[in-house]
Structure formats: structure tokens, C-alpha cells
Amino acid sequence: MGHYQTMTRAWRIAFLLGATATLTACEDGQGFDFLKKKEAGEVAAVETEAELIEGSAETIEREVEAPDVFQASEDGLWDGRPSLGGVWVAYPGVKDPERVVIRNLANNKTVIGALFRRERDNPGPKLQLSSDAAQTLGLIAGQPTKMSVVALRTESVPVEKPAISTLSGSESLPAPDAIEAQPLDPIAKAKAALDKSTAAPAPKPVAAPVPKATEVAAAPARKSSSSLAKPFIQIGIFSVKENADNTATSLRGIGILPAVKQGSSQGKKFWRVVVGPSGSSSERATLLKKVKGLGFNDAYFVTN
Known part of the structure; x- marks a missing residue:
């Protein structure tokens, strides 16, 4: 009977030593490789997505x-x-x-x-x-x-987008600042709260302002769709905005509604005066005849 108890105790000691070694190996990073593979896969997926985002680009004209x-x-x-x-x-x-x-x-x-x-x-x-x-x-x-x-x-x-940096698994975040622990006196805190509530009266509720109704309705957007390839008529190109505005004013005097569009090329600004868009060829021809009657003989059809 004493021999049996001795053998049982020896097996228990061996089992405990084996379990301790297994836990130690896990803590040292030698076990659970499937978790490491999953983390590596997630980092690779993030890096691949970042590369796709970095490769995309916008375009300007x-x-x-x-x-x-x-x-x-x-x-x-x-x-x-x-x-x-x-x-x-x-x-x-x-x-x-x-x-x-x-x-x-x-x-x-x-x-x-x-x-x-x-x-x-x-x-x-x-x-x-x-x-x-x-x-x-x-x-x-x-x-x-x-x-x-x-x-x-x-x-x-093409205009390249700025690169998006990602944190890899090897990078570590900075350690947080140390938090200083201070003893809390519940009696003093409660007394201070009561004194504060007695000294400062509760704020009165303020009704939210009611927004006023809009008095003037917004003007309807100008229709820009047209079946013509060049529905607009360009009156002229001006290097001085005042000259473009004066030309637009003279057109409005006879019932033509022009638009002054600003552009730039090679660092130089210019302003175009255009009218339209015309919905049909006959409407555009009538408008061109009216414009040339004012002396703008060089007016011509444009896309926009």
C-alpha cells in the first residue's frame, strides 16, 4: 500500500512540472504559432490595402x-x-x-x-x-x-495622393504618462459638492430659437443640357475683368444674359464672355445674328 501511494505522488509531481513548462514556453513566445500567423496575415492585408490607396491618383485639367x-x-x-x-x-x-x-x-x-x-x-x-x-x-x-x-x-x-502610413506589428506606441494617485476623502468631497449646489442656482431652461421662414425663394438653376455639341457662343476673351464685365453689361441691355467665366493658363488669368446654352440650331443661329448685330463679328460657337 505504501508503494502505491509513493508512485501516485510521483506521477502528480511529473504532471505539474510538465504543465508549468508548457505555460513557460507560451509566455516566452514559443507556443501558439497559429495566433502569430493570424496577426501577420492581418498586417499584410492592411499593408496591401494601403498600397492600393497610395497607387490611386486624381487628375486635374x-x-x-x-x-x-x-x-x-x-x-x-x-x-x-x-x-x-x-x-x-x-x-x-x-x-x-x-x-x-x-x-x-x-x-x-x-x-x-x-x-x-x-x-x-x-x-x-x-x-x-x-x-x-x-x-x-x-x-x-x-x-x-x-x-x-x-x-x-x-x-x-494625374495628381498623386499623399502616402498613407500604417503601423506595423514591430512598431510600439509610446508609453502613457504616469498617473499620480491621490487619496480621496469622501466626506470632504460630499461637503464641497453640497456647498457648490447651494451657492450656484440651477440654470433656467432657455427655449431654442425658432428659425424664420425664408422670405425669398432661391432662383431656379439655369438649364445647361443641350443636344448641340457647341451650345454656347463666345463673345470674346479679355485680359482685364472690367472689360469683360462691361461687355456683359452691354449684352444685358438688349435682353441677352451672358456669363463671365474666369480661366488661367501658364499663370495668366483671362475672362471669357459667353452666352447660352442654346437648345437648338435655329435658336443658336438667331442668337449669333443678334450678337453680331452689336458689332461682335468674331463671336463663335464653343462647347462651354
Whole structure:
């Protein structure tokens, strides 16, 4: 009987030693590998998602020079007469109106304007400039000046998003600041609370203000949908906003509602005056005839 008790006690001691060794191995990080694999998989999934987000990019539109569409480097002339339509230049053989950048190579001044076909074949330089273009570029009336005219085109440029950083499993967060423990006196705290409630009266409820009804209804949005590829008519391009506003005012005087749209190219601001959109070809033709009757003979159809 004594031998049996001795053997039982030995087996219990061996079992306890084995269990202790197993727990020690887990605490040292040598056990439960399936938990480590799961954590590694979660970190990999987060990193993959971050890489996908970083790889995505937005696009913006900007105007760039397109010399293959139109380019001319030769003498330009302003005849000294005032002209309508803002900033423009005319050149023989132009098929369609274009938006161009005009440079005065003598003083390096630039301006954004419109390019039209020159109707009259007068003697002298082929490039004929408007009065607004001449004023902005510093041209002297009747004096030929070396000019450069290049067409502009709109292109989409990708803009990369900022990288999103993620915390990996190896990085550790900073330790929190130590919290100083102070003894709490329940009797003193209760007395202070009673004194505070007696000294400060309870605030009276304040009724929330009732919003006033809107007196003026918002104006309905202007309809912009049209089946035409070019439903708008561009009156002119201006380098000075005041000139664009004055042109828009003259159009409103005869019942035409224009819009002044600001743009920029190569750091230069410009303002376009457009009217529309027209719902049909006949409506657009009638509007163009009315505009040209005011003297804006260089008005033409545009997309927007």
C-alpha cells in the first residue's frame, strides 16, 4: 500500500512540472504559432490595402501649348483702331477659331486670346492684333513687332495622393504618462459638492430659437443640357475683368444674359464672355445674328 501511494505522488509531481513548462514556453513566445500567423496575415492585408490607396491618383485639367495645331512666329501689327471681342489675333488660312497664347518677343509679355481667320489680305504683317491684345502686350500702333502665337489644348494630368502610413506589428506606441494617485476623502468631497449646489442656482431652461421662414425663394438653376455639341457662343476673351464685365453689361441691355467665366493658363488669368446654352440650331443661329448685330463679328460657337 505504501508503494502505491509513493508512485501516485510521483506521477502528480511529473504532471505539474510538465504543465508549468508548457505555460513557460507560451509566455516566452514559443507556443501558439497559429495566433502569430493570424496577426501577420492581418498586417499584410492592411499593408496591401494601403498600397492600393497610395497607387490611386486624381487628375486635374490644365492647358498646354499645342504647336502642331497652330504656331506662327513673325511680325504682328495693331493698326491703331479700337476693336471689340477682347483679346484676339487674326491670321490668314485659319480654319477654326482656337484659344492661343500670344507673346510679344520684344518684351516677353504674354496674354491668352482667341485666334481667327483674317478676312482681309492687307499689305504688311500677316498677324493682326486687336486693341485689347495690343494694350496688354505693349504694342505701338502701326509698328510691326515680332510675335509668337501658339494654340492651346486641355489635357488631364494625374495628381498623386499623399502616402498613407500604417503601423506595423514591430512598431510600439509610446508609453502613457504616469498617473499620480491621490487619496480621496469622501466626506470632504460630499461637503464641497453640497456647498457648490447651494451657492450656484440651477440654470433656467432657455427655449431654442425658432428659425424664420425664408422670405425669398432661391432662383431656379439655369438649364445647361443641350443636344448641340457647341451650345454656347463666345463673345470674346479679355485680359482685364472690367472689360469683360462691361461687355456683359452691354449684352444685358438688349435682353441677352451672358456669363463671365474666369480661366488661367501658364499663370495668366483671362475672362471669357459667353452666352447660352442654346437648345437648338435655329435658336443658336438667331442668337449669333443678334450678337453680331452689336458689332461682335468674331463671336463663335464653343462647347462651354
